[in-house]
Amino acid sequence: MRVKRIKQTLLFMLASLWLTTVFAANPPAKEAVQQKNLNKKIESLKEEVLQLNRDLFILEEDLLFPANTQFSVFLSVDAAQLFSLDSVQLRIDDKVVANHLYTERELQALKRGGVQRLYIGNLPSGKHELVAFFTGQGPSQRDYRRGTTIVIDKTTEPQFVELKITGNTTKEQPEFTVKVWE
């Protein structure tokens, strides 16, 4: 009697489960085939648009920032535990050329080793003063504002400068340095 009842219940249950699982679980096969074919087209389109984007990106850079005057500034962080960056301001020859307020996502990207292209512009050959102001929170969550200055000698080649926020572990303080890439 008990076995019969269990079987009866199981039959009801399996019938119900069949309804919930069979109707819900099977991915539509027709769409899967259509999607597979379309994926190939999309893959090829992505490739073509990437190539076009690359070509036009280089063209735009060549037009707007010719090699002999091109000047770029990058920013990287290697002291996330000592300094949490809020914003940065960049001045060249006492003129503000870039201001950036960081989102949480951008900060995470910097902390994980990413390098931000902060500014790209044109500078004539010769000496120029570059000043960067950083605001954020230093050790013990204190508000922090620091600046760093460098005089660069722009040549007729494209020039790349990296602003680096590093940590001085002995002083437990962040340090702001500038590296000119050769």
Next chain:
Amino acid sequence: MRLFSNSIFLNLVTALLLVMSPVLADEKEVVVKDLSYGVALYNFYQDKYFSAINELLVARETRPGTRQLDDNELLLGSLYLSYGLQQEADRIFKVLVDEKTSPYTRDRAWFNLAKLQYQLGLIHDASLALQHIQDTLPENRDAERLNLLTNIYLQEQQYDKALETVSEFRGSSAWEDYAEFNLGVTLAKQGRIEEGTSLLDTVGKIDPATPELAALRDKANLALGFAFMRMDQPQQAGDAFRRVRLNGPLSNKALLGIGWAWNVQQQYKQALVPWLELQTRSPLDPAVQESLLAIPYTMEKIDKPKLALVNYTKANKYYEEQLQELERTITAIQNGELLRALRPSNLGDETALSIYHSKLPKSITVPYIYTLLASEQFQLALNNYQDLLYLQYVLGRWGRYLPAFNLMLQERRRAYQQKLPEVTGDVRLKQLQRLQRERDQLAAEVTRIEEQQDMLALATDEELDTIDLLQSIKQRLDTLSGKTDTSEELAKYRLFYGIVYWEIGSDYVPRTWQLKKQLKELDQALADARAANTSLQAAWSKAPVRFEGFSSRIKGQDNRINRLQQQVQNALNEQQHIIQSLALQEVYQQRERLKAYQVRAKFAQARLYDTMSKNMEASKPESKTDRP
């Protein structure tokens, strides 16, 4: 509790995320030796795949001898893989494993290749690729490798090897839990129940450190519960179901299972407890819908036919209402309401195009396609849809920029034509030769001064004036000589003359050094001027060629853009059709299920009415006509 909340949806999607996570360089080992590599990472970490790939492609084109070539290529291959460009990824990894790269790069390339081949269904090739990996992978990446190997063995139905692989995990890694879960489910399905349930039991008891693992633990317990039910072990099944979180996405299925576990043990009243709890939850969930039938079914079991009838009637009414709602949802999907909700609000914001969409769209269809939205098939379709929209945005932007490029070029040409006569006629450019001659004369004079030790040549104007004055004094003294005694004045003259000469003489060396320094500065200034002149001449002479170069680079791009825009639009139409079709099928399936439930509820209702009326007939006293 909100069943269709973003947090629960996130649980469903993050589980998918871990399994499908893109293959990267190992973060702890990231060393940026090349700015392009760093910028690509910065974009990649913000899910800006398109920009990250572009950065590396531009670097490849403009700076081919980059410092971090292998790392750039490895990252580019990984990005291609994440962005759905499998062929390009395959090509890069095959180059990296063939060339003389470092063991570090080669191991990662083989690993990426194995993942790619597994995705493409080339299971044997994936297995061979894994065999090439040496020992440079860090612990967590190695755990991922073992998980992949387990999945390969499962696909090849080599279950014993899969079991062996699972035992090789060292340390604690989420990959081990995933491997054990997959193996447990497969073994249980294959009839190796004890081994399968043992693995599922292990995963079902993990202490979850992340939401993904909590979701996996729930899935394991649910699968374990159903396996025990099939093995006719309802008590153990109930225990497994009870380990599922009450607020998780699988809680409704677990509550339904707990009810059935009690039901099988003939504990009908206890079975009703979880099912009645389900009645407080969203009636759109299949488990809740099923419980609407299970409750009256159980009430019949405990001889409560009237209550059962009331509940069947309630279920019927509910199914009818839901069927009407589903019809409205079908119309909304057909009218494009869902597609509009799936469009990112800001197409230019690449960060909004995450591979995994953890936020629910604002659509009235969401409650009905909730599970579909979290499925791999739909997520991939949605990625394609949003990627195509982004491609459309990129093409549109370049389409708008191209006329500006042309205008810019025209303006430069015009400015060049205007300034050309000014520049070529500028006399300053012709003074270089004269200035050089003057410099040479000056250099010769310096040499003479040095050779002849001509100190007076380096005297200042003031000193020369003093010497002139002293000389005129000497002339006067010579005139007076013999006429008067000038010996005292002559002595003074000699003294002053000596002082002036001594001062000039003692300053001779620094003055010569200063002169030579100035000569060097003059040489540098002349060299700079010559370089500037050469550069200017070259720039002006090359300008027409450069303009032509730009012209030819711009030319034809509008056709290229137009053609691609048309192709992207066609692909977009196809993708939209697939998304709508998936959503509609999901809703049609729900409609079928509800109709099936409704038929059963109506049948049960009719049966109960029939039984009850027969019972009433049977219990009625004999009719009056029969009375005497």
